[in-house]
Amino acid sequence: MPVHDALVNGERIMRICNACRYCEGYCAVFPAMERRLQFTPGDLNYLANLCHNCGECHYACQYSPPHEFDVNVPRSFAEIRAQTYRQYAWPAPLAAMFERNGLAVSVVLVLALVLAMVAAALILGRTLVAAPPDPSGAFYRFMPPAVMAALFGGVSLFVALALAMGFVRFWRDMGESFADFTRPAALWSAAKDVLRLEYLDGKGAGCTYPGEERSQARRWFHHLTFYGFALCFAATVAGTIYHYALGSKAPYGYLSLPVVLGTLGGIGLLIGPAGLLWLRLRSDPATGDAGQFGMDAAFIVLLLATSLTGLALLALRHTSVCGLALVVHLAVVMALFLTLPYGKFVHGIYRSGALVRYALEKSRPATNVGFD
Ligand code: SF4
Numbered sequence: 001m002p003v004h005d006a007l008v009n010g011e012r013i014m015r016i017c018n019a020c021r022y023c024e025g026y027c028a029v030f031p032a033m034e035r036r037l038q039f040t041p042g043d044l045n046y047l048a049n050l051c052h053n054c055g056e057c058h059y060a061c062q063y064s065p066p067h068e069f070d071v072n073v074p075r076s077f078a079e080i081r082a083q084t085y086r087q088y089a090w091p092a093p094l095a096a097m098f099e100r101n102g103l104a105v106s107v108v109l110v111l112a113l114v115l116a117m118v119a120a121a122l123i124l125g126r127t128l129v130a131a132p133p134d135p136s137g138a139f140y141r142f143m144p145p146a147v148m149a150a151l152f153g154g155v156s157l158f159v160a161l162a163l164a165m166g167f168v169r170f171w172r173d174m175g176e177s178f179a180d181f182t183r184p185a186a187l188w189s190a191a192k193d194v195l196r197l198e199y200l201d202g203k204g205a206g207c208t209y210p211g212e213e214r215s216q217a218r219r220w221f222h223h224l225t226f227y228g229f230a231l232c233f234a235a236t237v238a239g240t241i242y243h244y245a246l247g248s249k250a251p252y253g254y255l256s257l258p259v260v261l262g263t264l265g266g267i268g269l270l271i272g273p274a275g276l277l278w279l280r281l282r283s284d285p286a287t288g289d290a291g292q293f294g295m296d297a298a299f300i301v302l303l304l305a306t307s308l309t310g311l312a313l314l315a316l317r318h319t320s321v322c323g324l325a326l327v328v329h330l331a332v333v334m335a336l337f338l339t340l341p342y343g344k345f346v347h348g349i350y351r352s353g354a355l356v357r358y359a360l361e362k363s364r365p366a367t368n369v370g371f372d
């Protein structure tokens with residue numbers, strides 16, 4: 001749907017909801033809506049990213065199709081959210097390329113990175129396959145640590161910059177000042193909501209996703225994914241400290257801190273994304289935007305591939321295919337990182353920002369006094 005049409009439809013629906021207000025207890029969107037009489041594009045982008053697409057308001061709505069008012073908040077907000085991913089992305093052309101063909105772009109990117117690394121290894125005279133098993137399983141015979149650090153350091157810096165640029169654009173679009181973003185009370189409130197997935201809990205009853213029946217499945221699969229990712233990141237940090245501060249070279253023992261953190265994180269990243277994909281495939285098409293499936297699936301599949309190839313590398317590190325397993329794992333991780341600013345991952349960033357703004361708004365007196 002064109003940007004203008006999605007915003008016009010979103011504004012129309014918010015005006016109906018603001019008169020009805022039946023759903024005000026369901027999530028943060030409706031209290032935030034009730035503070036407004038007008039809905040600018042920035043307001044709609046904020047509300048759309050505050051929505052976590054549970055569908056509950058749609059199932060409860062007396063004005064949903066076939067009613068002539070045609071109210072469908074989750075679908076309208078899903079369409080607006082997709083546009084915000086493109087609108088805030090930096091550099092924008094990469095977002096446009098990823099938006100409709102996310103899965104295909106991811107697969108091509110992984111294959112291209114594997115080929116590039118194999119070619120680099122051949123040029124440098126390093127044997128990836130059929131090399132004699134190394135008792136120490138030393139990874140650095142395949143790729144020097146300086147090359148690995150430079151590659152991932154460069155990619156991480158680019159991704160951090162792209163995500164920061166996207167967030168700055170989102171925050172500006174909402175009309176908030178950057179001084180307000182640093183208010184500890186608002187940051188703490190949003191951090192609690194994010195870390196506990198407060199709104200997916202539904203006050204203990206769970207959320208209406210993937211269908212009308214409530215369940216905690218989405219919340220638990222999200223937790224496994226989020227904390228699995230965090231543990232894998234912690235494993236990388238621990239490995240860096242071992243290498244540079246303690247002078248200890250990878251690979252590390254099965255009971256060492258980097259391997260224990262990485263294994264636990266890998267298991268979380270296996271079960272969590274697999275569960276989210278299963279829920280996504282069963283999700284109610286009435287509440288979503290079918291055009292976003294490729295982008296959603298790309299992120300989940302890359303997460304799954306990261307954990308699968310990481311655990312495979314752990315199992316194969318003393319075999320003759322260790323080098324190839326390492327190259328495939330590094331290519332998948334790099335593809336995941338490179339696509340983070342252009343796919344579903346950014347919803348986590350913008351939703352967190354929207355929750356900070358929601359906390360800020362709750363601390364301010366309401367300015368609206370009735371309907372226009
Ligand atoms: S979604 Fe429907 S029931 Fe809920 S507030 Fe809007 S119009 Fe009312």
Ligand code: SF4
Binds near residue numbers: 026027
């Ligand atoms: S779909 Fe769920 S999160 Fe989104 S507005 Fe409706 S009730 Fe709130």
